[in-house]
Amino acid sequence: MLVRGTLAGLLILAALTPAPAQAAPADDLRWSIQPSTAKGPNGRDYIISRAAPGERLTDYVGITNLIKKPLTFSVYGTDAHTTEDGSFALLPAARKPTDIGSWITLGAQRYTVPANTRLDVPFAITVPANATPGDHAGGIIASLAQEQTDANGQKILVDRRVAARVYLTVAGAAAPQLTIDTVRLEYAQSANPIDGGAMTVRYLVRNTGNLRAGGTGAIRVTGPFGWELANTGAAAIPELLPGSSITVTEKILGVQPTVQLAAHVDVQPVAAGATIDKVSRTTSVWAWPWALVGLLAVLLAYVGIRVVRRSRRKRRTAVTKLGSSAFGPGDAVPST
Numbered sequence: 001m002l003v004r005g006t007l008a009g010l011l012i013l014a015a016l017t018p019a020p021a022q023a024a025p026a027d028d029l030r031w032s033i034q035p036s037t038a039k040g041p042n043g044r045d046y047i048i049s050r051a052a053p054g055e056r057l058t059d060y061v062g063i064t065n066l067i068k069k070p071l072t073f074s075v076y077g078t079d080a081h082t083t084e085d086g087s088f089a090l091l092p093a094a095r096k097p098t099d100i101g102s103w104i105t106l107g108a109q110r111y112t113v114p115a116n117t118r119l120d121v122p123f124a125i126t127v128p129a130n131a132t133p134g135d136h137a138g139g140i141i142a143s144l145a146q147e148q149t150d151a152n153g154q155k156i157l158v159d160r161r162v163a164a165r166v167y168l169t170v171a172g173a174a175a176p177q178l179t180i181d182t183v184r185l186e187y188a189q190s191a192n193p194i195d196g197g198a199m200t201v202r203y204l205v206r207n208t209g210n211l212r213a214g215g216t217g218a219i220r221v222t223g224p225f226g227w228e229l230a231n232t233g234a235a236a237i238p239e240l241l242p243g244s245s246i247t248v249t250e251k252i253l254g255v256q257p258t259v260q261l262a263a264h265v266d267v268q269p270v271a272a273g274a275t276i277d278k279v280s281r282t283t284s285v286w287a288w289p290w291a292l293v294g295l296l297a298v299l300l301a302y303v304g305i306r307v308v309r310r311s312r313r314k315r316r317t318a319v320t321k322l323g324s325s326a327f328g329p330g331d332a333v334p335s336t
Helices: 290-324
Strands: 016-018 031-036 047-051 056-065 071-082 088-090 104-106 110-113 118-126 134-149 155-170 178-189 197-207 213-222 228-231 235-240 245-255 259-270 279-287
Touching (some): 031 118, 031 134, 047 056, 056 071, 056 134, 071 104, 071 235, 088 134, 088 155, 178 259, 178 279, 197 213, 197 235, 197 259, 197 279, 213 245, 228 245
Parallel strands (some): 047 155
Antiparallel strands (some): 016 155, 056 118, 134 155, 213 228, 213 259, 259 279
16 A cells, blocks of 8 residues: 655554454555745745744645545654664654644544645644754654555454644754764774785764754764875765764775774764864774785795794804814815
């Protein structure tokens, strides 16, 4: 079954729970939800607002039924978070919101939208007097839960959700900030010494400020005395909501082992309307040039053998000369 929507912020989630037996639903279900007004959509991608603590805002979402029969939706607000891969996501249906999702109220919990019709639904955001300054993110969800039968013949309830993103900035001191919590290095040498080795760099970027922020990250690899061996250039870091984090992984090939390698990680944060200083962190790893060490060992062994053999030849030559000098010319050499 396919749920499709041309919407600001698309979210499709399925939650499976036991349900009473009912008739199986039709397969063709399509709807959308987007920012709107009392007279219809106004071209906004997301619902973005600013408010002071204690202030109450009103707005609209347009829910469009795209099929030829009425559909009844559960409509509610919830909180957003950043996933491990940097994606924008909303809380599961069973989890209660504690932030902006709990500030959103609607006139009803369920709305029926006639066939091929859009319904513009009003909602309100009431900002608590003690709300934390900065960005708060969530979504307004239009959910359709219907029973289906799985491959084993068991009845399950499938909850499909489509959402419009909501961003609210609460007035107060702005403190945009990204930090690099950890940097971890791994180095693996190639079988061919000429190819160098592969360095894997993993660093954790956390939004410790109160504004959503993204940016770019770059890695520079150096050897002894700051000798630069490789760099990655700037790579995009997705937007992180306040309190969220993401682990960035970069694999750099062709890094020559120089006994010790250092990875210098630089992150340049970017937040709307704010300037944030670059943050950096450096970590090192041992990288012994085993091929060179082996070659040196062979050379040292060869030189050692040559020295020993030369020393033995000198001793034999010295003994021979000593024996010859014990008798003068014409002296008979005693025989045994």
